[in-house]
Amino acid sequence: MSSEKCPDCEALVSVPDDAVNGEIVSCPDCGLDLEIALAGQERTVKPVVLEKEDWGE
Amino acid sequence: MTTSIGLVYDQIRPDERMLIDAAKREQVDLKLYDTNTTPFPVTGFPNRFEITNVILQRCISYFRGLHVTATLESSGVLVVNSFEALSTAGNKLLASIRLANSGIPTPKTFLAFTEESAIQALDKLGYPAVIKPVVGSWGRLVTLLKDQEMAKSIIESREYLHPIQQVYYLQEKIDRPGRDIRAFVIGDHVVAAMYRYATDSEWRTNAALGGRVENCPVTPEIEEFSVRAAKSMGGGAFGVDLMESKNGLVVHEVNHTTEFKATVKATGIDIPGLLIKYAVGMTRR
Ligand SMILES: Nc1ncnc2c1ncn2[C@@H]1O[C@H](COP(=O)(O)OP(=O)(O)OP(=O)(O)O)[C@@H](O)[C@H]1O
Ligand SMILES: [Zn+2]
Numbered sequence: 481m482s483s484e485k486c487p488d489c490e491a492l493v494s495v496p497d498d499a500v501n502g503e504i505v506s507c508p509d510c511g512l513d514l515e516i517a518l519a520g521q522e523r524t525v526k527p528v529v530l531e532k533e534d535w536g537e
Numbered sequence: 538m539t540t541s542i543g544l545v546y547d548q549i550r551p552d553e554r555m556l557i558d559a560a561k562r563e564q565v566d567l568k569l570y571d572t573n574t575t576p577f578p579v580t581g582f583p584n585r586f587e588i589t590n591v592i593l594q595r596c597i598s599y600f601r602g603l604h605v606t607a608t609l610e611s612s613g614v615l616v617v618n619s620f621e622a623l624s625t626a627g628n629k630l631l632a633s634i635r636l637a638n639s640g641i642p643t644p645k646t647f648l649a650f651t652e653e654s655a656i657q658a659l660d661k662l663g664y665p666a667v668i669k670p671v672v673g674s675w676g677r678l679v680t681l682l683k684d685q686e687m688a689k690s691i692i693e694s695r696e697y698l699h700p701i702q703q704v705y706y707l708q709e710k711i712d713r714p715g716r717d718i719r720a721f722v723i724g725d726h727v728v729a730a731m732y733r734y735a736t737d738s739e740w741r742t743n744a745a746l747g748g749r750v751e752n753c754p755v756t757p758e759i760e761e762f763s764v765r766a767a768k769s770m771g772g773g774a775f776g777v778d779l780m781e782s783k784n785g786l787v788v789h790e791v792n793h794t795t796e797f798k799a800t801v802k803a804t805g806i807d808i809p810g811l812l813i814k815y816a817v818g819m820t821r822r
Binding site (some may be wrong): 500502506 | 548557569
């Protein structure tokens with residue numbers, strides 16, 4: 481388990497070792513939904529607007 | 538030999554992360570199938586597609602889940618939940634019909650397609666009443682119709698939306714306390730239940746809308762209605778929603794690809810672990 485800084489509040493967000501590209505984690509402090517991006521050894525977290533259901537409800 | 542099962546998803550949320558971690562704890566080999574990067578052969582490519590015999594289907598998109606389940610089942614894979622369960626529970630009208638046919642108490646409901654016939658239906662149901670999309674979740678577009686004037690304006694606004702929003706599913710408003718019950722059924726049992734409380738500014742109780750949750754003791758009545766409701770959809774794993782009406786419990790909805798994060802927090806029950814064990818059990822059938 482490693483951690484990354486929440487881009488919004490800078491709290492530490494833990495990233496599982498077997499994290500999947502695109503996986504969603506929530507910031508433990510501010511609750512912001514963050515998407516994990518994996519590129520080689522790089523792991524970054526960025527805010528994400530969760531795509532909910534179809535049909536633009 | 539370790540057992541392999543699959544997880545089909547469109548996004549790994551905390552719920553799916555809990556499934557991945559539970560599989561590790563149970564020493565089950567969980568293969569991940571990302572619907573964003575996996576093409577699924579439908580016809581013409583027999584035996585070319587390697588996939589586990591049992592799949593947990595967890596797509597957030599209902600339509601993605603429905604189509605991938607049909608495709609997997611056509612190649613002999615057992616999917617939790619089945620296409621039958623998904624297509625029935627995923628449509629509130631079809632679900633109401635199943636519930637009623639199985640003798641499970643459920644709110645009085647009408648189907649209408651025009652403003653004129655909807656108003657007639659609402660006169661029979663009385664105000665306030667509830668209008669719901671036949672497909673959808675998180676309480677979106679579930680609207681309380683307080684009187685005829687409001688009903689007309691809501692129905693008019695639905696005319697600009699997708700045609701599915703012009704299938705008017707109209708229901709009596711159940712006079713219930715400011716909470717409802719979510720019972721999580723896996724196979725033949727309710728494994729956990731929680732109360733979902735509405736916030737003061739909101740009549741709906743959905744956890745996604747910020748409502749508070751709390752453990753709910755599983756009474757024999759909750760157990761019986763919920764398990765029967767799940768069976769009426771064809772069996773599998775479901776989140777059954779019940780309301781405490783003046784005349785006893787009524788089931789108003791059966792969720793098919795249920796989020797369980799809030800239920801785990803409220804009840805302490807290891808729902809992801811139980812789901813993994815349930816899927817493993819299916820590999821031995
Ligand atoms: N007939 C009814 N009378 C009173 N309250 C209702 C009725 N039907 C639904 N509700 C309330 O409205 C809210 C949303 O309803 P419902 O569960 O049917 O919608 P949904 O979009 O399918 O949500 P979810 O799938 O997350 O449960 C719930 O809080 C429920 O208690
Ligand atoms: Zn934060």
